[in-house]
Amino acid sequence: MSISLNNKAFHQSPYETYKEIRSHDEFAKVKLVSGLADSWVAFSYEAAEAVLKDNRFVKNPRNVFPDLHESELLPISYSMLFVDPPDHKRLRGLVQRAFTPKMIQRLQTRIEKIAQEQVEEIKGKDRVDLIAHYAFPIPIIVICELLGVPAEDRLDFQRWSNTMVELNEDPAFSQQVQEQMIEFQQYIEQLLVEKRRQPEEDLLSELIRAEEDGERLSIQELYGAIMLMIVAGHETTVNLIANGMLALFTNPEQMTKLKGDLTLIDGAIEEILRYNGPVEFSTDRYASESFTFMGKQLQKGDHVLVSLASADHDSAVFTEPESFDITREKSPHLAFGKGIHYCLGAPLARLEGKIAIQTLLQAFPNMSLDASLSDLEWRQSFVIRGLKELPVKVL
Numbered sequence: 001m002s003i004s005l006n007n008k009a010f011h012q013s014p015y016e017t018y019k020e021i022r023s024h025d026e027f028a029k030v031k032l033v034s035g036l037a038d039s040w041v042a043f044s045y046e047a048a049e050a051v052l053k054d055n056r057f058v059k060n061p062r063n064v065f066p067d068l069h070e071s072e073l074l075p076i077s078y079s080m081l082f083v084d085p086p087d088h089k090r091l092r093g094l095v096q097r098a099f100t101p102k103m104i105q106r107l108q109t110r111i112e113k114i115a116q117e118q119v120e121e122i123k124g125k126d127r128v129d130l131i132a133h134y135a136f137p138i139p140i141i142v143i144c145e146l147l148g149v150p151a152e153d154r155l156d157f158q159r160w161s162n163t164m165v166e167l168n169e170d171p172a173f174s175q176q177v178q179e180q181m182i183e184f185q186q187y188i189e190q191l192l193v194e195k196r197r198q199p200e201e202d203l204l205s206e207l208i209r210a211e212e213d214g215e216r217l218s219i220q221e222l223y224g225a226i227m228l229m230i231v232a233g234h235e236t237t238v239n240l241i242a243n244g245m246l247a248l249f250t251n252p253e254q255m256t257k258l259k260g261d262l263t264l265i266d267g268a269i270e271e272i273l274r275y276n277g278p279v280e281f282s283t284d285r286y287a288s289e290s291f292t293f294m295g296k297q298l299q300k301g302d303h304v305l306v307s308l309a310s311a312d313h314d315s316a317v318f319t320e321p322e323s324f325d326i327t328r329e330k331s332p333h334l335a336f337g338k339g340i341h342y343c344l345g346a347p348l349a350r351l352e353g354k355i356a357i358q359t360l361l362q363a364f365p366n367m368s369l370d371a372s373l374s375d376l377e378w379r380q381s382f383v384i385r386g387l388k389e390l391p392v393k394v395l
């Protein structure tokens with residue numbers, strides 16, 4: 001019998017369930033969505049790392065299912081995250097240029113300014129939803145500026161990218177996904193027309209130049225790259241900030257320690273990533289051949305996922321994994337993945353998380369959680385671990 005994880009109780013508090021599963025199975029078959037075939041999931045740190053580093057697990061379904069029709073795939077499937085070498089290297093190389101240490105350094109001042117502006121918006125209010133008023137706007141404005149797309153359109157981006165990561169078994173939902181993807185695609189088409197006419201110093205113009213050169217980037221890959229950046233910018237760092245503040249609110253001794261010495265912030269960010277990381281599961285992988293892995297017989301085409309959240313709570317690697325300790329020494333967490341698909345945005349995400357949390361603690365040292373833990377609702381998604389809202393008392 002396979003394990004079933006798709007229920008609200010699991011999303012509210014997954015770590016207990018993971019611990020239970022790890023005690024008897026580090027790599028197991030799981031029912032993720034009813035009606036679909038079971039998936040293999042790596043739960044232990046060892047299994048998780050092994051999957052992420054093993055090139056027999058491929059990302060591009062076209063390399064495993066030759067009969068697959070292109071219309072069954074989302075436009076984002078042409079991005080670096082859903083392809084294998086050699087395409088992967090070419091696509092990653094093109095975007096990598098925007099993520100040089102120098103570029104990140106340049107963004108620092110800009111991120112500080114955005115965080116400060118959001119602080120001004122909160123000032124004078126008694127209570128706010130920290131996600132809508134702080135954690136959400138900061139990474140979105142940054143990614144929009146990096147790409148060169150108008151930040152005013154962010155509510156549309158949010159709707160489209162939420163749809164891509166949401167888990168919903170309602171048959172009407174897949175119709176909705178199709179419709180929204182068409183909308184998203186039309187938006188990008190329009191954007192490209194404008195950017196081609198008036199290129200600027202941004203990632204989008206850079207990618208358009210690569211596409212116009214011919215060989216380096218196809219038009220589908222250009223769409224895929226833009227969608228990936230918009231989704232990555234919307235769904236992840238938001239939850240690093242919000243999950244981080246929640247961990248600090250619920251561990252007051254750690255909060256006091258950090259407020260007393262803000263130089264501990266780098267360690268705090270790493271611990272937040274480990275303890276309650278924003279990406280709960282890796283994206284899809286497939287067995288490219290039949291083989292035995294961690295003692296289990298896999299068939300070619302089997303669907304494989306990694307629970308990064310479970311791996312990062314494995315007591316074989318982390319002492320007292322259920323305790324939140326911002327001064328933890330050595331933390332080789334997998335929150336950004338591992339291997340060739342290791343998060344390209346990791347330095348940017350770390351910087352944003354650090355500035356956002358630091359700025360908030362300095363501006364509102366007495367901010368506190370304004371809900372009981374059981375009232376907080378987690379989003380229903382297997383990719384993202386994030387709250388729907390984080391209500392706080394400002395003073």
Ligand code: HEM
Pocket residue numbers: 080081082092143228229232233236237240277278279282283284308334335336337338340341342343344345346348349350
């Ligand atoms: C705290 C925030 C973030 C976390 C926890 C995170 C986590 C991850 C993880 C786990 C992967 C690998 C997925 C897999 O192997 O299946 C990944 C890939 C990626 N991330 Fe992030 N990410 C974050 C922020 C960002 C940001 C801000 C950007 C861009 C601005 C970004 C861009 C990417 C890209 C482009 C990839 C694909 C890399 C490749 O396929 O070679 N991420 N991220």
